[in-house]
Amino acid sequence: MQNGRVLKQQNGLYTIEDENGISRVGNAGSKIRKEGYKILAGDFVEYILNTDNSIFINSLLERKNSFIRPPVANLDTLFIVVATDEPAPDFYNIDSMLSITEANNVNPIIVVNKIDIKSQNEICSIYEKCGYKVYSICGNKEDGIDELKNSIEGVCAFAGQSGVGKSTIMNQLFPELLLEVGEISQRIQRGKNTTRITELFKINKDTYVADTPGFGMIDFINFDLLTLEQLNEKAFPEFTPYKNNCKFRNCTHLKEESCAVISAVRENIIPASRHENFIRLHDELSSKNQYK
Ligand SMILES: Nc1nc2c(ncn2[C@@H]2O[C@H](COP(=O)(O)OP(=O)(O)OP(=O)(O)O)[C@@H](O)[C@H]2O)c(=O)[nH]1
Numbered sequence: 691m692q693n694g695r696v697l698k699q700q701n702g703l704y705t706i707e708d709e710n711g712i713s714r715v716g717n718a719g720s721k722i723r724k725e726g727y728k729i730l731a732g733d734f735v736e737y738i739l740n741t742d743n744s745i746f747i748n749s750l751l752e753r754k755n756s757f758i759r760p761p762v763a764n765l766d767t768l769f770i771v772v773a774t775d776e777p778a779p780d781f782y783n784i785d786s787m788l789s790i791t792e793a794n795n796v797n798p799i800i801v802v803n804k805i806d807i808k809s810q811n812e813i814c815s816i817y818e819k820c821g822y823k824v825y826s827i828c829g830n831k832e833d834g835i836d837e838l839k840n841s842i843e844g845v846c847a848f849a850g851q852s853g854v855g856k857s858t859i860m861n862q863l864f865p866e867l868l869l870e871v872g873e874i875s876q877r878i879q880r881g882k883n884t885t886r887i888t889e890l891f892k893i894n895k896d897t898y899v900a901d902t903p904g905f906g907m908i909d910f911i912n913f914d915l916l917t918l919e920q921l922n923e924k925a926f927p928e929f930t931p932y933k934n935n936c937k938f939r940n941c942t943h944l945k946e947e948s949c950a951v952i953s954a955v956r957e958n959i960i961p962a963s964r965h966e967n968f969i970r971l972h973d974e975l976s977s978k979n980q981y982k
Pocket residue numbers: 803804805806807827828829830831850851852853854855856857858859875878903904
């Protein structure tokens with residue numbers, strides 16, 4: 691029995707890379723299908739190598755996380771792309787994505803794009819204050835691209851609103867993917883119902899990029915990518931140093947007068963938009979729990 695990483699799944703056939711970097715195609719046993727697990731790009735599997743060099747997947751190994759859009763497992767880094775303008779940043783969307791990464795053990799990196807049309811200072815200051823890594827770039831020039839490229843590690847994906855420049859940046863970072871990225875943009879334009887296959891492209895040893903940008907956040911709440919408990923305990927890490935100083939041990943940090951988190955917001959140590967979006971996510975997740 692051998693272990694390998696799934697790079698692609700298409701029509702029930704899986705492309706698996708072994709520990710020496712050799713890729714082979716094969717299928718999965720009925721046991722896995724009966725268990726109802728969908729094997730995703732990024733999954734680690736245990737398989738048998740047949741004499742004809744094809745493979746037969748026996749079991750799916752434990753994953754650290756899995757996502758729906760794009761369908762990938764064991765994601766290490768999510769690049770959250772934000773434009774300074776065109777489209778204007780949607781801070782609720784950014785904070786939702788950041789919360790999901792925190793809840794699912796993914797390292798988030800914020801990429802502020804289109805710095806040629808508007809200053810990046812407001813966005814950078816909000817997220818640097820919270821301790822996040824932020825890169826400012828101009829996607830259609832080479833400025834800042836090298837520094838961003840050096841931060842890429844493990845299994846990565848790109849996310850962000852439509853039009854922020856995800857495909858443009860991926861083309862700059864991985865010119866060798868140009869063709870594939872181009873094809874995907876066309877597939878996106880053809881409509882939402884077209885089946886998209888997510889494939890992990892190998893950039894170098896241990897570094898892969900999911901070729902489908904998007905990481906749609908629209909219905910993340912329906913998929914349990916973030917629970918109320920995770921929101922309170924793992925998301926918004928910049929609240930953590932203040933939480934112990936709240937007057938009440940069971941402080942919700944939503945509106946209590948004696949809340950140390952809220953004091954830090956008033957003193958402009960914690961950005962106000964972050965606290966507003968914490969409340970909004972809290973409300974959304976609480977109302978979801980009521981109907982469960
Ligand atoms: N001014 C300016 N325009 C940019 C920059 N980066 C990308 N664009 C333009 O923004 C538009 C959208 O870029 P895309 O790369 O298609 O954006 P996307 O995020 O992949 O969009 P979707 O495929 O809809 O999700 C294109 O017209 C790009 O040329 C930039 O740094 N500055």
